[in-house]
Amino acid sequence: MEIHLRIIGTLLVMLALVHLYFPRYFDWKRDFSTVSIVNRQMFYVHSFFIAFVVLLMGILCLTSAQELVNTSLGKKICLCLGVFWLARLVIQFFGYSSQLWKGKTFETTIHVVFSIFWTYMSLTFIIAYL
Structure with a gap:
């Protein structure tokens, strides 16, 4: 981890x-x-x-x-960071219009890459908490 x-x-x-x-x-x-x-x-x-x-x-x-x-405080920080990045992942889909990226190769690539990145961080921090 x-x-x-x-x-x-x-x-x-x-x-x-x-x-x-x-x-x-x-x-x-x-x-x-x-x-x-x-x-x-x-x-x-x-x-x-x-x-x-x-x-x-x-x-x-x-x-x-x-x-x-490995520490209680560290795990609590991980939980907070996991929730923070999970919220950012949700905003990726509901805070931005799909008109910004649909049908545009570069913008769609950035959208997908950052969606994966927000997911990776959310899961990593939440798993570290658990």
Whole structure:
């Protein structure tokens, strides 16, 4: 189980770093040019903190896999992370319109890859809790 937590940790650190490219890739400068400054700044700040929390989760998995699996507190943390990523998996299907990816090769691939990733993390953390 520890190896799976380390794999997840590596993938989460990579995911956090990918967030650095989101503003340019999704052309946020253009899209947010008509949005009020408070909404624009809230979006950027919240996006930063999402990436920061993902980075910290990754670091936790990389540095504390043994404790996560073998201690009472670690198991409780695993349960919370499992529920968190399970909620993210549900949002993958009900929070985003299928119009964003259906019929588009790259977007469908990303949708499938991340659906598998959210499932893997949910199951790994919940199994670690058990």
